[in-house]
Amino acid sequence: MESRPLALPSVGAREGISRRRHDPWVPLAYLILTAGGIIVVFPFIWMLITAMKPLNEVFDLRILPAHPTLDNYAEVLTRTRFPRWFGNSLLVAVATTLSVAFFDSLVGYTLAKLRFRGRDLIFVLILATLMIPTEMLVIPWYILSSARGWINTYWGIMFPGMISAFGIFLIRQFMSSVPDELLDAGRIDGLSEFGLYWRIALPQVKPAVAALCIFTFLGNWNAFLWPLIVIQTANMRTLPVGIALFSGEAGSSFHLIMASSALAILPVLLVFALLQRQIIEGIVLTGLKS
């Protein structure tokens, strides 16, 4: 079962071409979609406009800035530890994603392809942990972190997300479709069990692992509740925590708040623009499997 490409359905297959040409709905569809698109994009536009306004123009009612400026960005970058927060988030998200990609694919492979006692029990046990909401775990995690000295450390921020049960479930489904003959051929060639996973099985499920990586990276890049609890100093903040606390202190300086929001949002949108198709299909793929 290869990942079914989630291409948009073709209208032509459903209705005759001639019918579609006279479909009175089509112009109306473009109109509504354009109007809806403008509404959806409007908050981004407004953010960028406000971020370019000098302080004395933020609260006047002109839409466009009379004297557009990039000073707000400069002020956010120098007044806060924004670059540090960005780096923290990048470190946490990359490390967690690599860990999830490795362990989830290894466990997915083991549960799909190796034969041993207790396999189904272990799978059900891992799957059952999906039902436990994060909110239920943050109090014990906090107590554990206090006892172990993990408060306000990178490990403290990362440890809850190092392996994902959902990812194991996802990868196991894809691993099941790797042909046994391929693995047997590898065995005959003298590959170790780890070599079979690393050299043969893993390359076969690359699209699924890539989708899992996107999903995990975004999840950790956005994570808020646990980092907010475990981080205690400005230097250790991840981007979401940094922005929330900075914006809370900035009061009504919305030109600075919008500049910091834009600095957080624009890199993500840039990556999205480049990898739009893979990201949407990856997220839908992982979303539907859950």
Added chain:
Amino acid sequence: MATQTTAAARTAWPQLRLGQRQALWAYAFLLVPLAFFLAIRIAPALSSLYISLHEWNIVSPDKPYVGLKNFGFLLEDPRFGRAALNTIRYVLVGIPAQILFGLAIALLLQRITRFRGLFRALYFMPFITPVVAAAWVWQWMYSQNFGPLNQILVALGLPAQQFLRSPGQALYAVTAMVVWQYLGFQIVIFLAGLEAIPPVYYEAAQVDGAAGWRLFRHVTVPLLNPTLVFSIVYGTIVYLQLFTQVLNMTFLDQGGPLASTLTVVLYVYQLGFQRFKMGEAAAATAVLFAVILVVTLVQMKIFSKPVEY
């Protein structure tokens, strides 16, 4: 004779050893992950239930067993009742809105041939946008005196609204942001669902003279049922766990005004980490867990039914 036995043994041995060796490797691969799930998921979940039965102030060394007292506290705390009620309102307002807009736009996207990818990407943008930053942008949008929404209302000759400052409107204002955020996800889910409907059903219905609304009502909706169920369950869990958007949009009066936007998770955060009532907070998470469990089990029950086309 003797040589034959050794030959048989020789062929049997590697197989047996292969199986054993494979099992050993399997356990070695699973060692770290299993330790992780036991220590970071299962033990803390049990520990949370344990804490919920104790008076657990993190600064006090004494943590006496108090039975169900923490759950009694929740029953009597009007803020918890408010949070639970709000969560139901978020679900009742947000999910129909999400389905309505998501399905409508998916159906419109199916009709058009040009710019489809562009529209899809446009509507999907909010879903990958960092939530905290987006929440602050929306707070600014709703700003009472200088926000663009009120500027538009005033320009149209309508009275300015209080939005996030009004106990009657704030919950809907937050819901609108969440709907905006998840709209793109809903759209692509519905597009995938619509694509999965075999065209032959439309053709058959058209032969029978069905068109327009009737085609939608009697063919699309029933055959889209699994997607609708998924969308509802996914949305319900999102709203049950709503936290980041509310905290950031109502930052100076978190969950306000007058607790009108308070959610269960925000309640847990305030109780456990601002007032350090860990026992009561753990009890609230146990209630949340029970509700999510029920939703998940209902989902599994519905999904285990085969889809009949």
